[in-house]
Amino acid sequence: MSSMSLIPVQILLSKISKLRFKFHYSSKLCRLLKEAQQKHNLPQIVMPASCVTRWWTSLPALQFIRYQQEALFDVLYKFKSNSIKYLPNCNEQKIIRVICNLYEPLNP
Numbered sequence: 148m149s150s151m152s153l154i155p156v157q158i159l160l161s162k163i164s165k166l167r168f169k170f171h172y173s174s175k176l177c178r179l180l181k182e183a184q185q186k187h188n189l190p191q192i193v194m195p196a197s198c199v200t201r202w203w204t205s206l207p208a209l210q211f212i213r214y215q216q217e218a219l220f221d222v223l224y225k226f227k228s229n230s231i232k233y234l235p236n237c238n239e240q241k242i243i244r245v246i247c248n249l250y251e252p253l254n255p
Contacts, residue, residue, distance in 0.1 A: 150246065151205060159239050160197065163208050166219070166233040167194045176222060183218035183225075206250050213243050 150156060170176045170193070177193070184191045194215075195207040212219070212235060223231040235243060 150249065155239070155242060156246065159235060159242055160205055160208075162233045162235065162239075163212055164197065166212075166230060167196060167208065169228070169230045169233070170194050171196075176226065176228075179222040179226060180215075180218060183221040184215065186221070187217050189215055189218055203250075203254065206247070206254055209243050209246055210251075213240075213247055216240070 151160075170180060180193075181191050183189075192211070192215075194211050195204075197205040197208040216234070219234060220231070222228075223234065
């Protein structure tokens with residue numbers, strides 16, 4: 148059994164996928180994200196896509212959520228979006244940290 152196939156990880160990846168979908172198809176959210184990234188001195192990057200059958204494509208999406216959490220929260224809170232429910236909670240943030248720590252050394 149793979150760590151990426153565990154139920155909590157699958158739920159987390161599903162939430163991240165839905166969040167990416169919202170940002171990908173909304174130019175307003177993309178603009179607000181760039182502004183929030185500037186405000187927090189974060190790199191201005193877009194959320195990468197991931198494929199459920201390849202763990203290495205999920206890693207960049209998880210890293211994006213891990214390092215861009217403040218900017219994402221600012222945008223969704225400012226926009227008063229119901230998509231804020233897709234942001235990881237405290238336990239899911241711990242899962243993200245563990246997965247990133249496990250898989251980052253394997254990333255080519």
